[in-house]
Each structure stands twice: as C-alpha cells, then as structure tokens.
Amino acid sequence: MKNPLVTGGVSHLPAKALSCTKCRTSDRLSLETIESIEPHAGELMVWVSYTCLGCEASYAHNAAFRDVAAVLNRNGAVSGLLRFGGMYFHCGEPMAFAQSSARSVYAPMTTEDVDDGLLDVYLKTRVIQCRCGFRMELPA
Incomplete structure (x- = not known):
C-alpha cells in the first residue's frame, strides 16, 4: 500500500x-x-525512536521489527519509560490509568492577592502509574 502522507x-x-x-x-x-x-508490502516495519546512552544522540526512523525486537530482548535493555503502540511501559509492564484531574496552567507572578482580571486556564490530565509506584501525568 502506498503511503498517503508522502x-x-x-x-x-x-x-x-x-x-x-x-x-x-x-x-x-x-x-x-x-x-x-x-500497511506496506514486504518486511514488517515500525517507526522507532531511541537514544544512545553512550553519547546521548537521539534517532527516529523506520526500522525492521525484528531489529527492534532484538534490542528489546537484550537483558536489561528496557529501562525507564517506553511508549509502544500508544501504551506506556515502565518496569517492563504496561502502566495503568490511575485518575483524572484538571490543572490550572496560570501561575501568578506574585504572592500578593491581585485581581488582574485574567481567566484561569485549565488543562485536563490523566495520571498513569506502574506497579512499582512510578506515576506520570499526561494531557487527557
């Protein structure tokens, strides 16, 4: 199938x-x-982004799924946070939905009680967490 975005x-x-x-x-x-x-003809490919822990260079490109799987299957290869197919993984397990909230993005520049007439702007968020206790807040 041809890529409609190209x-x-x-x-x-x-x-x-x-x-x-x-x-x-x-x-x-x-x-x-x-x-x-x-969908595409030929070998199964995915879009992958990664960082080199040696020099901190970052990369993103199409890669053969078998090559990505080889990196994932290395002992100790998955550390930190991984986004895979729209899900977040930490400790090798998918993170679960914990709660939703609304956060104000307006932070006053002073501690004095000043009515400046600005309206508060709120951002709806969702919190996901791992079994180990790691938590992350994402825009909803």
Whole structure:
C-alpha cells in the first residue's frame, strides 16, 4: 500500500538499522517509542525512536521489527519509560490509568492577592502509574 502522507505516491522509506552513528554501535541504545506504520508490502516495519546512552544522540526512523525486537530482548535493555503502540511501559509492564484531574496552567507572578482580571486556564490530565509506584501525568 502506498503511503498517503508522502506526495507522488512514493511508498515507505526503507528500514534503517538501529545504531548510533557517533559511537558506531548498537550496544547502548535505549528505546523510547515504537509505533506502527501504515500497511506496506514486504518486511514488517515500525517507526522507532531511541537514544544512545553512550553519547546521548537521539534517532527516529523506520526500522525492521525484528531489529527492534532484538534490542528489546537484550537483558536489561528496557529501562525507564517506553511508549509502544500508544501504551506506556515502565518496569517492563504496561502502566495503568490511575485518575483524572484538571490543572490550572496560570501561575501568578506574585504572592500578593491581585485581581488582574485574567481567566484561569485549565488543562485536563490523566495520571498513569506502574506497579512499582512510578506515576506520570499526561494531557487527557
């Protein structure tokens, strides 16, 4: 299937290997996001973003799913937070919905009680948490 987001009917870009171009290795990669891409012919590919823990360089591109799986299957490869298919993972488990709230994005510049006539702006958020206690607040 052709990518509808690319002009001229060009199909998906080819998969690139997961590797740090500065360190010239794939041994110290930390995956951050893995997202599906539109259906395509050939090998299964995903959109992946990752950071090299050695030099802190960041990358994002199409990659073969088997290459991403190889990085995920390394012992101790998943640390921190991973976004995979719209879900967040911490400690190797999906994080669960905890609560919703509304937060004011207006922060007064003074501690004095001044009525400046500004309306408060609220942002609806949702809190997700991991079994270990790690919590994260996301826009709803």
